[in-house]
Amino acid sequence: MNGSKFGILGGGMVAGYAAKQLVELGLRPGELTILSADSSVPYERPPLSKGFLAGTDSEETIRINAEDFYRKNGIELKLKCEISAVDTQRRRLILKSAGEFEFNKLLVATGARPRKLNIPGANLQNLCYLRTLEDSKANKEAISMLEQAVGMDPSYAPAWAALGLRYYYDAHYGGGGREMYQRSESAYERALALDPNLMLAAGQLTTARADSGDLRRAYQQAQALLKSRPDSGEVHLTLAYVLRYAGLLDESAHECDTALRLDPGNYQFRTCALPFMQMGNTERARDFVNLDAGSEWSNYLMAGILMREGKLNAAQEIVQRLSSNPYYHRNLLQVCLQHGSGAELDRLAREVESTTSEIPDPEPRFFRGTILAFCGEQEIGLRMLEAAISHNHCGYQALQTDPLLAKVRGSHEFRQLLPAAKGCQDKFLSERQRDSSAIRQ
Ligand SMILES: Cc1cc2nc3c(=O)[nH]c(=O)nc-3n(C[C@H](O)[C@H](O)[C@H](O)COP(=O)(O)OP(=O)(O)OC[C@H]3O[C@@H](n4cnc5c(N)ncnc54)[C@H](O)[C@@H]3O)c2cc1C
Numbered sequence: 001m002n003g004s005k006f007g008i009l010g011g012g013m014v015a016g017y018a019a020k021q022l023v024e025l026g027l028r029p030g031e032l033t034i035l036s037a038d039s040s041v042p043y044e045r046p047p048l049s050k051g052f053l054a055g056t057d058s059e060e061t062i063r064i065n066a067e068d069f070y071r072k073n074g075i076e077l078k079l080k081c082e083i084s085a086v087d088t089q090r091r092r093l094i095l096k097s098a099g100e101f102e103f104n105k106l107l108v109a110t111g112a113r114p115r116k117l118n119i120p121g122a123n124l125q126n127l128c129y130l131r132t133l134e135d136s137k138a139n140k141e142a143i144s145m146l147e148q149a150v151g152m153d154p155s156y157a158p159a160w161a162a163l164g165l166r167y168y169y170d171a172h173y174g175g176g177g178r179e180m181y182q183r184s185e186s187a188y189e190r191a192l193a194l195d196p197n198l199m200l201a202a203g204q205l206t207t208a209r210a211d212s213g214d215l216r217r218a219y220q221q222a223q224a225l226l227k228s229r230p231d232s233g234e235v236h237l238t239l240a241y242v243l244r245y246a247g248l249l250d251e252s253a254h255e256c257d258t259a260l261r262l263d264p265g266n267y268q269f270r271t272c273a274l275p276f277m278q279m280g281n282t283e284r285a286r287d288f289v290n291l292d293a294g295s296e297w298s299n300y301l302m303a304g305i306l307m308r309e310g311k312l313n314a315a316q317e318i319v320q321r322l323s324s325n326p327y328y329h330r331n332l333l334q335v336c337l338q339h340g341s342g343a344e345l346d347r348l349a350r351e352v353e354s355t356t357s358e359i360p361d362p363e364p365r366f367f368r369g370t371i372l373a374f375c376g377e378q379e380i381g382l383r384m385l386e387a388a389i390s391h392n393h394c395g396y397q398a399l400q401t402d403p404l405l406a407k408v409r410g411s412h413e414f415r416q417l418l419p420a421a422k423g424c425q426d427k428f429l430s431e432r433q434r435d436s437s438a439i440r441q
Pocket of ligand 1: 130
């Protein structure tokens with residue numbers, strides 16, 4: 001029989017954080033054993049129905065502690081180990097596979113189980129419950145299943161729309177590049193041809209127009225959607241997105257507020273954190289980031305919020321939790337937040353500029369350019385801002401209000417960006433004015 005001073009029954013979120021805390025409090029190697037029926041090291045469960053399912057988080061990014069944390073700290077992790085009883089008198093756990101485990105102190109952290117449906121059809125083969133990592137599907141698997149689904153029934157519009165979203169996630173976060181963007185647009189177009197009322201597909205096609213710089217058509221489409229569905233939070237989000245690209249942060253923020261009021265808790269509204277961050281309203285930005293709390297994407301944005309608040313140590317802590325996915329450029333943020341400069345920072349800044357230039361959407365260029373300017377990489381940062389503006393991510397208001405740009409705002413090079421950003425925004429505003437006058441006539 002084996003045992004240890006402390007035992008944790010269960011290997012979920014509580015177990016992961018308790019182990020972390022015990023180590024911080026001076027736990028010695030060999031003192032703790034975690035006994036878990038799970039087959040994976042403790043992970044955050046909320047992303048299973050959000051970022052992980054969407055493909056923006058990976059197994060690595062949702063872990064509470066790195067995989068080698070347990071070994072390094074002498075914590076024994078017994079996975080696939082189900083406990084059938086606790087004998088509190090003898091301080092023993094009774095293993096389902098036979099055998100016992102002795103402890104001095106025990107933390108019971110067995111979480112919850114899904115309540116199974118008790119209705120006719122509840123035992124059908126393809127009825128799924130979502131509780132564990134195994135239950136959740138990687139984006140690429142979802143793509144393959146949806147491709148099969150539309151192959152079997154090409155007339156089912158929601159499957160095309162769902163496939164379009166999966167392709168988009170792969171293009172944006174999974175390194176799928178332009179080809180996946182194109183596939184995403186084609187899938188949405190198929191969905192809309194079959195069902196013009198599918199808001200998800202219509203909204204995504206509109207934002208794709210904004211990504212490609214066609215702000216005028218994107219705005220027209222968003223307005224048309226709004227006319228037919230003024231009560232849809234997703235439609236207000238679409239309009240907010242286009243306005244953000246046009247540089248009109250106040251208007252964008254207003255649409256975001258409306259979206260959240262109409263559909264509180266929709267995690268897709270998390271993107272609305274951006275205009276508020278750029279306006280310096282970090283408190284409201286937090287509300288939107290928290291819609292997707294626990295995901296890697298929200299950690300990334302939370303680091304940006306903390307940087308804007310000048311809380312660089314707290315930002316550093318969050319950045320440590322980011323994965324090596326190039327989308328989050330963790331190494332650059334780490335060096336920057338440790339007040340690093342010199343050759344290493346220059347190399348990382350060039351790397352970020354190069355990987356970002358492969359993304360057709362200009363917003364990551366603007367967002368990362370801002371970060372680089374803050375980190376002291378003014379030349380590359382401003383070049384990226386300029387590139388974003390020239391691809392119709394106007395950014396005129398953000399240039400004037402984003403707290404991260406405070407240090408460079410006085411420079412001659414920065415001031416040279418403003419006319420281009422204003423020109424971009426003025427063009428959008430005059431087209432909008434002309435189009436709305438034409439409609440009124
Ligand atoms: C899909 C999904 C989305 C969620 N989203 C959110 C959200 O957005 N916001 C939010 O606040 N919360 C959310 N939650 C809830 C949140 O994940 C839980 O509150 C949290 O996981 C509870 O942590 P825990 O450690 O108590 O339990 P769990 O994380 O469930 O871990 C329980 C552990 O105990 C193990 N176990 C159970 N019985 C035994 C046994 N007999 N022997 C051995 N091991 C055993 C399990 O294998 C597991 O490892 C979500 C949950 C799910 C499933």
